[in-house]
Amino acid sequence: MGKTALRQTLPYVVGLIISGILYHYAQQIDYTPRQGDLGPDFWPKVTIGVMALICLIEIGRRLIGVGQETHGIAETFEKEEEEEVAEKHPWMLGGGIVLVLTYAVVVTTLGFLLSTFIFLVSFMYLGRYRNHLAIWLTATGITLGAALLFMRLAYVSLPRGAPPFDAFTDFIRLIIGA
C-alpha cells in the first residue's frame, strides 16, 4: 500500500469522521416521539448513513485495490484535453482566505462601504495587479457604484458601521443622495 493510496483515502476518511460527528448530533435532536412517527431525525440519519457507506466503500476499494471507479455518463463524451498544470500559489490562497475572514470580522464596525473599499484595494494587490492608479480608482468606483446601486436604487440594508466609522457611510450616503 503506497503513500498515494493512503492520500487518496484521506477525503473519505474525513467524510467518515464527519458522518460520525453528525450522527452523534442527529441522535440529540429533541422531539416528543409518537408511535408510528419516523421523527425529525430519520431523514438526516438516512442521509448520513448513505454518506458513511459510500465513504467506507471508497476507503475499502482504494486500500484493497478492488474494483474500478464508476464515472458519470457525461464523462464518456468528454475528450481528452491536454491539461495545463498551473503553478500553485498557496500564499495567495491563504492571503485571500485571511482577507475574506477579516472582512467578515470588521464589516459591522467599519461599515459596508469602508470595509469593501479596503478589501478591494488589498485584494487587487494580493492578486498581483500593480497599476496603483487603476487599483485606487477602481476600488473607489466599485465602492461608490455599490453604494449607489444597493443603497439608493435597490434599497438593500447593508451594515452602516459603528462610531466613528459610521460617519464615513453617512457622508457617502449624503453624496449619493440615499
Add this chain to the structure above:
Amino acid sequence: MSDVLILLGHGFLNCFTVSHMLMLLLGIVVGLLVGVLPGLTLVMGVALTLPFTYHMDVTASIVLLTAMYVSGTYGGAFTAILFKIPGEPIDVPMLWDGYTMGRKGKPAKALGWTLVAALGGGLLSAVIMVLLTQPLAHFALRFSTPEYFAVLVFGLSSVVALGSGSLANALISLCVGILIASVGTDETYGAYRFTFGSPILADGIEFLVVMVGAYGIGEVLSRLETGFSTRPIEKISNARTELPSWREISALKWMFARASVLGNIIGIIPGAGATIASFVSYGMESQFGKRRAEMGTGIAEGIVAPQAAATASVGGALVPLLALGIPGSGATAIILGAFMLHGIQPGPQVMMTSAPIVYTVFASVFVGLALMCVVGYFAIRPLVKILDLPEAVVSAYVMTLCFVGALSIRNSVTDLWLMIGFGVIGYLFERFKFPVAPLVLGVILGPLTEAAFMNSMISFGNDWTVFFTRPISGFVMVCTAIILALPFLQRTLSGRKAVPATEGQAPGA
C-alpha cells in the same frame, strides 16, 4: 390550444412595455458578459443579480433573470472559439470543433454557426415549453406526495448519474447538500436540527448563501491559488460573425432538430442542466451523426450540436419549474427564489392563478432569443474586449457582489460567515474533485424531497412500497433505477470493448 395562443399574445404585449424590454436587454447583455468572463459562471451571475430584484415588480425580475439564463448559454462560445477559453463549462465541447474551425481560418463562420444554433435550439425549445407547460401542469394536479417524491428522487439521481467525474464523489456531494438543507426547524415536527443553539440557524440555511459561497467565493479562491494566471489573450481585430447560408442550414435541419429536442428533454429532467445537455448532444453526434468520423476536425455539426442543446435546455428547465414547482437547475432554483420572494409559488396552480406573468415570461424567452442574437452579432468586439480586464479586478468585483448577496438575504452577518464557510467548502470540493453541482441541487431539492417523503409516510402509514405501487410514481422510480444503472452499464460495456483491443496488441506494445 387557442387559449394558450391568446395568453401568449397578451404575454407578448406585456413584454413589449418599456420596463420589461429594458430588463430584457439588461439581462441579455449581463448574461453575455457573464458567459464571456471565465471566472464568472452562469449560475453565479444569476445568483448575484437576485439582490437587485428585491424591489422590482415580479414580472420584471423574472424577465431579467430568465434573459440572463438564456444568453449565458451563448456568450461563452465567443471566447471558446476565438481564444480557446470556455467562459462556462457548457462551452467546453465548443473547443473541439468551434475553436478548430477558427484555427482553420474561419472563426467568423464558427461564430455564425453558434448564433444560428443558439437561436434555432432556443426557439424550438421555447415552442415546446409553451405547448408542454399547461398540459403538464394539468396532469400534475393528479400528483400526490409519492409522485412528487419520485420525481424529485429522479432529479437528484440524474444530477449524479449524468454528470462527469466519480459517481461516489457526486453522491457524497449530494448527501452533504441534503444535510446542509436539513439544518434548521424541521417542517413536519417543528424540531430543531443541527442548530447548535444559534437563532439564525433555526431559520435554516438559505440556498443562496450556499450557491454564492460555493460557486462565487469557491471559484475565486481556486483561481487565486493559480495566481490569476490566465493565458494572455491574442489580439483579435476582426472578430465578427458570418452567418451560414440558408442551404447550409437546411442541410443540417434534422441535426438541429435532434440536438434541440435532446437539449429540451435534458433540460426538463430536474437536476440535469445546460452543461450536461451540451456534452451529451456532442457525444450523440460523435457516435451516431452522419459525419461522426470528422467530429473534432472543425465541422459545423460539432458546433451546432452542443450549442443548440445548451440553449434548448433553458426552455426545458422552465417547464418543471413552472408546471411542478421543481427547479431543474441552479439557475431555475434562483428564478424559483425570485418568484417566492414576490409571494408566488410556481406549481400546477400557477397557470391558473398567475397565467399573465407566466406567459409574459414565455414571450420574453422568444423576444430575448432574438435580442440576444442581435446583440451577439453586433456587439461581439466590445463583449470580448472585457477579457482585457485584469482578473484581479474582475474577481475583486465578484467578491463584492458575493458579500452584498450574502448580506442582503436576511441582513445578517451570520449569512456572510456561512457564505465564506461554503466558499471554502466549494474550494475544497474543487481541489479534491468533488463536483459542486450535486451539493447545490441537494440543498435546493433536499427539503422538497424530505417533505414529500415525510408526508407520504404520514399519509400512507409508513408504507414505503407506495412509491412503487402507484402507477406514476412507480414508473418514475423505474426510470430512476435505469438512470442510476447507466454509469455501471457503461463501465461494463467499455470494459468489454477494451479487452479485445488490448488482446489484439502485440506484447509490450
